Amino acid sequence: MVRDESGIESSLPNSSSKQLSMNEIVHSAPVRGRSGFAAIVGRPNAGKSTLINKLVGQKIAIVTAKPQTTRNRIQGIVTRAEGQTVFIDTPGLYDADSALGRQMMHEVAAALEDIDVLLLLVDASHAQTHLDELLLSKAKRFRGKTILVLNKVDRVVKETLLPLIEQFTQAFEFAAIVPISALKGVGLEQLQQEILKLLPEGEPHFPEDQVTDQPERFLAAEVIREKAIQSTHHEVPYAVGVHVDKYEEKPRLLRIEATLSVERDSQKKILIGHKGEMLKKIGTEARKELEKMTGSKIYLGLFVKVQADWRENPAKVKELDWHGQLEALSELQREPGDGE
């Protein structure tokens, strides 16, 4: 399962974690695998989170049929004999129209910093009359190599795939073009091989059993948000923000309390539902999934509150960003009893 130690520490390179004795230094040949970072960038709903989950082999990012599901960048770490690839899932690219949207696009920009390979993920099953210039501009501005990944080929016939490949080939010099189905797991081995070829030689950045930089309490918030998105319609899915207030690991019980924020009273009513049925459904679905993921018995308490127009408020948007929350938590843990 996802490691739940301080995400800050676990996101540090592990190269100094083991002290070698002189004997080992003399006798063991250095392991020179490949190691680096690959960001997955694409339009909303293209299948970026589905892909990262499939590559990692477990769920670290939530997936829904509705666009704009992912709001923060998340790393998914894949370690194999040939090397380690750190994949970065990102929010889908769109013309941001709110403080939340701008924060999401900032997450994409942050994911592109210091990476080795850019993966442009395109939904090949989506009819495209003209080339996606916003997407291509990311590749044009990126200084490293870009791989074009054509997803959802399980839904596409060859006759539509070939002209699409031709169109992209004319527009940009990709290091490789790889058709895949993230959902069915088709083409993923070829994709991993193409990425590994482009990564520099080096030691892994993370321990080999680590799969993500996202601590469990934030994955819990995301799973709750996934169930809320899947259960609601119209503007409600986009207006929901989830904050975990309490995450207590007792010997036989994991106690989670979380608040779902919406922007209006009408949305609160929908989320709670008739006699509380909607909130109960969301809670039961989230609890069952989290119990499977953690292997623990879970008590899940959910609350709903209205924070008017929170998506337009940069400070409120920041509160829901888990990278920022993590920094605040580690500050809190450092303060008492540090003696410094």
Ligand SMILES: Nc1nc2c(ncn2[C@@H]2O[C@H](COP(=O)(O)OP(=O)(O)OP(=O)(O)O)[C@@H](O)[C@H]2O)c(=O)[nH]1
């Ligand atoms: N048929 C098919 N559906 C897919 C494939 N990959 C993803 N999907 C579906 O596409 C929808 C969106 O998938 P996500 O993984 O959430 O897409 P995303 O790019 O992360 O979306 P945002 O986070 O909103 O940017 C879901 O319903 C997935 O099941 C695929 O290879 N084939």
Ligand SMILES: [Mg+2]
């Ligand atoms: Mg996503």
